[in-house]
Amino acid sequence: MTSATIAPPGATSAPGGATPPPPPRRRRRWSRSAIFGLVFVLPAALYVLIFQLVPVVYGLILSFTTYSPLSRSGPEFTGVDNYTDLLGDADFGNALLVTGRYVLQVLPITVVLALGLALLVNRPFKGVGLFRSALYVPHIVSLTAVSMVWLWMYSQTGLFNEILGFFGAPAQSWLLDSDSALNAVSAMRIWKALGSNMVLLLAGLQSIPKDLYEAARVDGAGRWATFRYVTLPGLRPMLVYVVAMDIIYLAQGFAEIYVLTQGGPLGSTTTVNYQIYTEAFQYNQMGSASAMAFVLFALIIGFSVLAVRGVMGRQK
Amino acid sequence: MTASTASTDTRRASALRRMRRGHAPGERRVGSVILLVLVTVIVLVPFAWVVSLSFTPQAEAFGSVSLFPANPTLDNYTTAIFDADLGRALLNSAVVGLVTVATNCILAVLAGYAFAMLPFPGNKALFYTLISTAAIPISVTLIPLFLMARGIPLVGGNDILGQGGSGLLDTLGGVILPYIVMPMNIFLARQFFTSAPLELGEAARMDGAGELRIFFSVYLPLAKPLIAVVAIFSFTGVWDDFLWPLVVTSSQEVQTVQLALARFLGSGNVQYGPLMAGTVIATVPVLIVFLFNQRSFISGLSDGGVKG
Structure with missing residues (x-):
């Protein structure tokens, strides 16, 4: 339920292999310290199992039922009906397309721009820390708050229309036009994701062993060749992490949709997560909403794996 | 590797790269700093407007808003907190x-x-x-x-x-x-x-x-x-x-x-x-x-x- 990230690759083993193996620990089974170890872990472990893993199983079971939380009778088992219904559900198909388009138009732009920025702030000069921090600020501010900011910027008298007006162009209804609404939301997410991606890619850049650059220089490699054969391969583990995390986050877009467009106009910004929310908490269809959640879950896993394979390339 | 040796290494590496390409040290740096300043301003501009709007009286908030409100007020804050x-x-x-x-x-x-x-x-x-x-x-x-x-x-x-x-x-x-x-x-x-x-x-x-x-x-x-x-x-x-x-x-x-x-x-x-x-x-x-x-x-x- 949190927006906490799972750990970046540098955390478990540095991409450059700089982390020494952990020192060997005692291996006696169920020694006094082992019992204490289990006792110390137990409260947190039980909590996570009950409130993170059990809900997954519970949700999977719900997805095969029809259930309204308003009725006092429990969920009614309906087999795979929810899933087969989704196959012919035009609204759900639309939500999948919107979510896919959203991810596809934010992800490449934000990763490429963030990589460019990471390369720029990877040079040591006075005040570079200031730029790193300043560019990170949109990530610090909550998605709800930045959505409010952009809601104003897109409004009739907002910043974008002011700029258009300055050049004598007519004002646009950015968020009220089904052709431009999703693009407008995407622009905000690109702006928001830039800083965090930059910081992660910067860490990736700094973990590339410096003697590789030295070697490339000795071999007479040019700037592009160095980038292509030293920087990019060295950056891969972090790039994989960034792309996978971006897909996971973007595919779950909700707060920005709720604030900026409420899924409209004409469903043009109804993401799967937004549809799950309305299905479950406005129409009280917990069963079919759960089925949607698991379809989304499967697609997120599938596309993350595909993207990771793509980034890793032919590497073995 | 600590941060300080990392940055020394980076500095040495970039110095080496500059020497090889025959750039005057600092020439490319100026270019990238200008680019960075530009991007940073674009990234931060929305926040400047938010702060400005939050001090702009309701009456001025429609029509063209200036970055520095003519009659700054705290009314918006009291409205937000109490109403x-x-x-x-x-x-x-x-x-x-x-x-x-x-x-x-x-x-x-x-x-x-x-x-x-x-x-x-x-x-x-x-x-x-x-x-x-x-x-x-x-x-x-x-x-x-x-x-x-x-x-x-x-x-x-x-x-x-x-x-x-x-x-x-x-x-x-x-x-x-x-x-x-x-x-x-x-x-x-x-x-x-x-x-x-x-x-x-x-x-x-x-x-x-x-x-x-x-x-x-x-x-x-x-x-x-x-x-x-x-x-x-x-x-x-x-x-x-x-x-x-x-x-x-x-x-x-x-x-x-x-x-x-x-x-x-x-x-x-x-x-x-x-x-x-x-x-x-x-x-x-x-x-x-x-x-x-x-x-x-x-x-x-x-x-x-x-x-x-």
Whole structure:
């Protein structure tokens, strides 16, 4: 339920292999310290199992039922009906397309721009820390708050229309036009994701062993060749992490949709997560909403794996 | 590798690259600094306008707004805090955030410590099971968690089987429920203690100290940087979340800051002045935490390492 990230690759083993193996620990089974170890872990472990893993199983079971939380009778088992219904559900198909388009138009732009920025702030000069921090600020501010900011910027008298007006162009209804609404939301997410991606890619850049650059220089490699054969391969583990995390986050877009467009106009910004929310908490269809959640879950896993394979390339 | 040797290395490497290409040192630097300044201004401009709008009187807010309002006013702030009940929401978010910080700093850090220092059979499998839950999408657990919050026994009019009442729905307890232990924090704690010296504990053990005592008086004092990162992540995670508080609360008395912001939108015609004042208020606490802990934020995120 949190927006906490799972750990970046540098955390478990540095991409450059700089982390020494952990020192060997005692291996006696169920020694006094082992019992204490289990006792110390137990409260947190039980909590996570009950409130993170059990809900997954519970949700999977719900997805095969029809259930309204308003009725006092429990969920009614309906087999795979929810899933087969989704196959012919035009609204759900639309939500999948919107979510896919959203991810596809934010992800490449934000990763490429963030990589460019990471390369720029990877040079040591006075005040570079200031730029790193300043560019990170949109990530610090909550998605709800930045959505409010952009809601104003897109409004009739907002910043974008002011700029258009300055050049004598007519004002646009950015968020009220089904052709431009999703693009407008995407622009905000690109702006928001830039800083965090930059910081992660910067860490990736700094973990590339410096003697590789030295070697490339000795071999007479040019700037592009160095980038292509030293920087990019060295950056891969972090790039994989960034792309996978971006897909996971973007595919779950909700707060920005709720604030900026409420899924409209004409469903043009109804993401799967937004549809799950309305299905479950406005129409009280917990069963079919759960089925949607698991379809989304499967697609997120599938596309993350595909993207990771793509980034890793032919590497073995 | 420490930060200072890394930057010396980078400096040397870039000096080498410049020499090879025959650029005057600093020439390319100026170009990239100009580019950076440009991008940074574009990234930060929206915030400047937000602050400006929050001090602009309602009457001036329509039509072309200037970055420096002619008659700056605090009216928007008083409207946001009192009329929209943002004050109550701030208090709720602070309570929820502080409880979450406390439970994570104790339970998650203790678990991470045990995973690193007190291995038991099956500890690795359990550890990876726990941290893998961090990748489960919110939408998958949202509905079950909602039903579980409703079915917590013996609260909110529920009987011992969790039936009959509303459980933790529409309470601050319900808002806190999913954050009590964040798997990410267990991971960070284990990473931290994996590099802590074993000898200190051994020595204390020789002296007859109990395991809990060793944790609290030997290792926890060493773990201040870890505690800082865990506290920051827990607090900002809860402070910023929107979807869970949205579904678990319904009355204005228990709404969090982000929900209070969204409530501005409910009444049709959006009043941007008070809304922007509210946005500033909701953002300032997190921004302050960030400004005082930039290193923890940026390095804690980027290398997962929390070494002092």
